[in-house]
Amino acid sequence: MSTFAGDIDLGLLRDRLVAIALRAGRMITSAKPTTTSSGTKKNSADLVTETDQAVEAYISSELGTLYPDFAFMGEETYVPGQKLGNEPTFVVDPIDGTTNFVHRFPYVSVSLGFAVNKVPTVGVVYNPFTGRLYSGIKGRGSFVFDIDKQQPLDEKTRTDTTDGQVQVPREDEGTKLPVKELAPLGGLDECVVAIEFGSDRGGQNWKTKTDTWARLGRRKEDGGAMVHSARALGSAALNLCGVAEGVLDLYWEGGCWAWDVCAGWVILTEAGGLVVDGNPSGVWEIPVDHRKYLAVKGAKDGEGQKELVNEFWGYIEGEMIYEH
Ligand code: IPD
Numbered sequence: 001m002s003t004f005a006g007d008i009d010l011g012l013l014r015d016r017l018v019a020i021a022l023r024a025g026r027m028i029t030s031a032k033p034t035t036t037s038s039g040t041k042k043n044s045a046d047l048v049t050e051t052d053q054a055v056e057a058y059i060s061s062e063l064g065t066l067y068p069d070f071a072f073m074g075e076e077t078y079v080p081g082q083k084l085g086n087e088p089t090f091v092v093d094p095i096d097g098t099t100n101f102v103h104r105f106p107y108v109s110v111s112l113g114f115a116v117n118k119v120p121t122v123g124v125v126y127n128p129f130t131g132r133l134y135s136g137i138k139g140r141g142s143f144v145f146d147i148d149k150q151q152p153l154d155e156k157t158r159t160d161t162t163d164g165q166v167q168v169p170r171e172d173e174g175t176k177l178p179v180k181e182l183a184p185l186g187g188l189d190e191c192v193v194a195i196e197f198g199s200d201r202g203g204q205n206w207k208t209k210t211d212t213w214a215r216l217g218r219r220k221e222d223g224g225a226m227v228h229s230a231r232a233l234g235s236a237a238l239n240l241c242g243v244a245e246g247v248l249d250l251y252w253e254g255g256c257w258a259w260d261v262c263a264g265w266v267i268l269t270e271a272g273g274l275v276v277d278g279n280p281s282g283v284w285e286i287p288v289d290h291r292k293y294l295a296v297k298g299a300k301d302g303e304g305q306k307e308l309v310n311e312f313w314g315y316i317e318g319e320m321i322y323e324h
Helices: 010-028 049-066 098-103 203-217 236-245 258-269 305-315
Strands: 035-040 048-049 073-076 089-096 109-116 120-128 130-137 143-146 192-194 229-232 250-254 274-277 293-296
Touching: 010 049, 010 120, 010 130, 035 049, 048 049, 049 089, 049 109, 073 120, 073 258, 089 098, 089 203, 089 236, 089 258, 109 236, 109 258, 120 258, 130 236, 130 250, 143 203, 143 236, 143 258, 143 305, 192 236, 203 229, 203 250, 203 305, 236 250, 236 258, 236 293, 250 274, 250 305, 258 274, 274 305
Parallel strands: 073 089, 192 229, 192 250
Antiparallel strands: 035 048, 089 109, 109 120, 120 130, 130 143, 250 293, 274 293
């Protein structure tokens, strides 16, 4: 059964997500990163803390009260095999950048996405350490806000449902994204590319990544793209927001999940950016749970975007394989 997103008050839903993100952010900044009894999930580089779990429990309980009929997919409660369906679904990463949180590197976000018919429709990404908050609604643009991290959240961000009012920045009150003026895009040799180690460190996927990173950086005489530089900052959601702002030109990763990208996807595409296949397949439209992504910033009249994607695909050495 498909749902028409127009039947849902997306502005109110976005306001509520912002309020929840601000509260969740306060939980994160006031917590000591304590790993769970196992401390890791898949391997020693795939960390999980008690805060990840507590924040997700808070978010799912708030959303369950406000939207009891909507589905919920969250990183910490995901069950292998669970698929994103057509029903309105919150797609949530309580702490995107858990490794950063554990190491106290302040590039951490609460990532709250909302998908309808599997299409990312509302996104809120909040870095509680910097106060930077991004939000976007499909068809209504995306914006960035500088939140006063000290604000008394209890009074200012009530998610009280009786009248649906929340005192959070209005959706169009921030700085419209991208913050840099749109211009035609040049080639890869003018770009800063966000990449990520991820937690799979062997086999074909790791080889594809490391060979491709080497080729992107290598000088042109030796067959490389000679990009300006690469950044591995540790939060997929914030990387997408950085591409939306235009401070990163591209972001390429395989292995992350729908909850890492759903919210940032709306924010980026509303800023004129694209998310396409992270493999060099020629596929321009991918599902949100595709797990292999190449994100490109917006361009004036889209000029140069297609060429940049094709150029990037031409430098990918091999193929990444991830189940979804
Ligand atoms: C991770 C971060 C990281 C990316 C991984 C994600 P988590 O999310 O987004 O940047 O490389 O693929 O799993 O585990 O910190 O929520």
